[in-house]
Amino acid sequence: MSFREAYKLATNSNISWYPRHMMTSMKQMQAKLRTIDFIIEVHDARIPFSGRNINFQNLLGIKPRILVFNKKDLVDKTCYEQIIKKVSDQEKDVVKVLFTSANQIKDHSLLNILPIILDHIKISNRYNRMGADEYNIMIIGVPNVGKSSLLNAFRNKYMKKSKASEEGPYAGVTKSVLNKIKVYPNPKVFVFDTPGIMAPHISSSEAAMRLALCATFKDSLIGEKNMCDYLLYWLNKRKLMNEYTHCGELNLPLSEVTNANKQSATLLHEKSHNLKFPDTILTKENNEIDMKIYGPYLNNKPTDNILDYLIRVAIVNQRFVKVRKVIYDGNSESINNNQHWEFKPDINTAANLFLKTFRSGKMGKFILDDDI
Ligand SMILES: Nc1nc2c(ncn2[C@@H]2O[C@H](COP(=O)(O)OP(=O)(O)OP(=O)(O)O)[C@@H](O)[C@H]2O)c(=O)[nH]1
Ligand SMILES: [Mg+2]
Incomplete structure (x- = not known):
């Protein structure tokens, strides 16, 4: 029995999904940047490279960023080191790369995220936000990677509050940039959840x-x-x-x-x-x-x-x-x-x-x- 050596797409047309709400949301996210101290970029750990939206770096890259590879429960953990090294080599400006499971509240790495971010903001130059005593974080990523789940996990852990952002097992559950949601009491930390946004063109x-x-x-x-x-x-x-x-x-x-x-x-x-x-x-x-x-x-x-x-x-x-x-x-x-x-x-x-x-x-x- 012979098996295919290379993959050929069944259709000739390029696959892309960039509906209007993604374009609009991207603009809203850029407009909010002035009020943001830190960005959490979430990826699905099964696709650490195919899941990159290059627009995020181009349009939002001026803010400090942490990369979160979520759904780590679905991948073989022996690969973490290799992926962290590769990503850190490619993107030197990233503050930290972490693997998490947003649906497991006791996950250690999940609990590391906010302390790492708070430490970083405290020692960094916040430019126009030097006087602000609250910290604002924006969560970004392609659809269905667990952005809203991450926000809800923070809120549950640090505020003992129930879910504030809808989650679901399919793409496009969050449809607009949400108002800021409090996830940490002291100092006050707020998170903006955003809709999943695909790159307008997918590489292959x-x-x-x-x-x-x-x-x-x-x-x-x-x-x-x-x-x-x-x-x-x-x-x-x-x-x-x-x-x-x-x-x-x-x-x-x-x-x-x-x-x-x-x-x-x-x-x-x-x-x-x-x-x-x-x-x-x-x-x-x-x-x-x-x-x-x-x-x-x-x-x-x-x-x-x-x-x-x-x-x-x-x-x-x-x-x-x-x-x-x-x-x-x-x-x-x-x-x-x-x-x-x-x-x-x-x-x-x-x-x-x-x-x-x-x-x-x-x-x-x-x-x-x-x-x-
Ligand atoms: N296995 C696994 N599933 C997860 C994890 N985190 C979230 N999920 C599930 O992934 C699905 C998507 O989660 P959401 O939080 O809605 O993802 P999102 O990125 O906000 O999605 P959009 O709003 O559609 O862009 C849900 O069914 C979650 O229960 C995880 O760490 N592991
Ligand atoms: Mg969502």
Whole structure:
């Protein structure tokens, strides 16, 4: 079996997502800069390089900055040192680079952020803000990296207050630059949460796919199947086949579906690659799936074909769609009377399951930018 050596995007058009609200917010953020003492730039730790928006440095770079690689619970921690070194070499003006988990309130690095910032502001020249006794921080980053979660974590920790900024598992939850929110009592520290802002142009199709896999785009922009196809390519390229062929979260590996268990289509643990299946298995609603057609997809072999894999995932997880099957007997008038239903593996749901499993870290902890 041969696997792709290079990734080719399914569409010819360049991928970009820079809606009007991002352009407007960027202007508002620039306008607020005069009142800001410090910037927290948040990234998704899985894409420490693809996730950079060069505009941030160009337009907001005059203020001191800390770089936070959030969602560290989803990456392999042996890579931290290497990434910190590379980023610090590239951006000498950055005060500190940290890996955090904003959804884990006891995370040590999370608790380091505000003390580092306060120490820095105290000893630095604040220019027009020398007289101000409150400190203002702005949180910036591409969408869905955990900016609002970070703000809420500070507020919870230091003010014992509930969430002040909405969070959500998709891009574009925060839609405008929010009013300042108090996160620290003494000295008074306020944070401006901002909407995620993408770079107007994304450097390559691979960078775009990596951003998409981390849900910094809306999934519909690139399409779930295309994203799954890239993920499969990425895993194969790194010889990480076992991660998807034997992924317990997706009910793989599978074993022979016997007549005894076919009712529930329970697929048991079994390492064999050469499994034999009965002629039919049943959906949850007792409808037959023709195993003469779909049986060959049920195996634990690595593949470079995303549809083959998604069919496998759909069947094993009993996700089927009901579609009309027209049997044509040559008489156009009888066509409507000869319609039957058949059940096919639900590829779209399988694609969502594959993506969800990757995004939850249950397929493994990966840094997608391991080659940059
Ligand atoms: N695994 C993991 N998930 C996190 C972490 N921090 C935040 N999240 C989740 O990531 C998703 C996005 O978090 P938000 O705080 O809404 O991200 P945001 O950057 O404000 O997103 P936008 O407002 O859309 O730009 C939410 O589902 C959070 O629960 C983390 O450290 N680890
Ligand atoms: Mg937000």
